[in-house]
Amino acid sequence: MNNWLWRIVLLLLALSLVACAGGTNEPRPIAVEPHQGGAEPVEVTVVVTAEGAAEPALMATQAPTAPTIAEATEEATEESPAATPEAEFEYYGANPYVETGMDRLSTFALDVDTASYSVARNYIMEGTLPPASAIRVEEFVNYFEQDYVNPDNVAFGIYADGAPSPFHRDGTHIMRVGIKGYDVAAEERLPTALTFVVDVSGSMSGENRLGLVKQSLQLLVERLRPDDTVAIVVYGDTARVALPPTRGAEQDLILSVIHSLTPEGSTNAEAGLRLGYQIANQAFIPGGVNRVVLCSDGVANVGLVDPAGLTEALRGYADAGITLTSVGVGMSGYNDVLMEQLANDGDGNYAYIDTLEEAKNLFVDNLTSTLQVIALNAKVQVDFNPDVVARYRLLGYENRDVADQAFRDNTVDAGEIGAGHTVTALYAVEFYPNAAGRVATVQLRWEDPQTHEVRELAGEFNSFDMAPSFDAASLRYQLDVVVAQYAEVLRYNPEAMQTSLSDLRVRAERLAAQLPADPDVTEFAQLVERATLLQP
Known part of the structure; x- marks a missing residue:
């Protein structure tokens, strides 16, 4: 064969090897729940349980282009996080390693909030590293x-994969659930009744x-259907109905009505929320989506101002099917604690909007996900095999901990x-030397919001399911691990002190280059670069 032909063959072979290298291993479901009315998937055990029942059988947008660093504001403005009064956050500590011989169960409530990442982004873009108390690792990852990718006719899927950690030199692996x-x-x-509390x-x-x-x-209103309803409650010194259910x-x-709103007076969040929930209760759609959307900077200086007191006063509405989305804005004096706790106790979600593009992500690209709940009281329990796993540490979810005995x-x-x-x-996860086999059993428990039936799903993850190296794992897995480590570094977790920005x-x-179609990853790389420059 001519020399130039050999060169072409070798070039094609090299290109094929590159195409097949790292990041191609997609996570596989270890358990799936068939969707009602759909065909039942193979090798699935669905367990419908009541409280105290026996143990279950085990089976198995275009977002905007991120601003460049050069375009970021170089000087802190009057709305900078460095301005006074300071924002209010709560530090929940960091989960320690747990010896499986002492406690092999890890149980936590699921969390789909993302506010912590947006808050940290706002700090960094304003030229300041966020306080450690503002960082919640799970909200960065999520x-x-x-x-x-769930198979067809599947309501829920549990996925698991893992690989050696690139940030440890002691054999630690990172398992993703x-x-x-x-x-x-x-x-x-479903038809939706929204009550904006502004x-x-x-x-x-x-x-x-x-x-x-x-x-x-x-943006949200422009996405609604004619059969949806909207009411608007506003509050300053007092609360009033700006628009009855329409x-x-x-x-x-x-x-x-929305564009006519103007600032006025003090902040009586209690009055606004009480009136908002009353209006939402009057507009209630049986079998539909009934949601209060709170938009605030979290400042409360009139009436009840304690988060516990506010959430206790409104808990009954959540139990009766009216959920809450809390949307935070601003930073000087911002009360992250109040906004997160209201969403948690209101059976809803918490987002922070620092740009109109973030609002588009919440209210346009993911409107149905934001509004329609498909699982209530969702909990995960991971049962680690003490014969294989020496110890483990959950990254994040510190304020979502559930007692192991409370899983059911x-x-x-x-x-x-x-x-x-x-x-x-x-x-x-740290393994015993030469140990192999079942790493963990992952169990999901939730309540169906329509039937209120409590259901469980479980699947096993094994050592042979681990990727042989970090770079051989899927790119999204790699991204999750890097994002989590970034959050750990920002909150000064001693477990991450060996890693620098x-x-x-x-x-x-590298991930931004490997995932060029995802502008969020591009922006993440820019934020890490900027944080590196801000680091003392």
């Missing part, structure tokens, strides 16, 4: 798209607060999953 809920097409979304107090003045809220709500077909009227206690409040939502949890920048830039 901000990003995942690669879980993923939950994927079924999608609901926009045209199949903070119009003096602290909400400014285009990046009330102005951004009005633009965000317009059909979605009257879009012009709804938008005119239906009175314990847990998390909610929206249509099409994915939830990811990462574990650092410069180390993470290399990984982030």
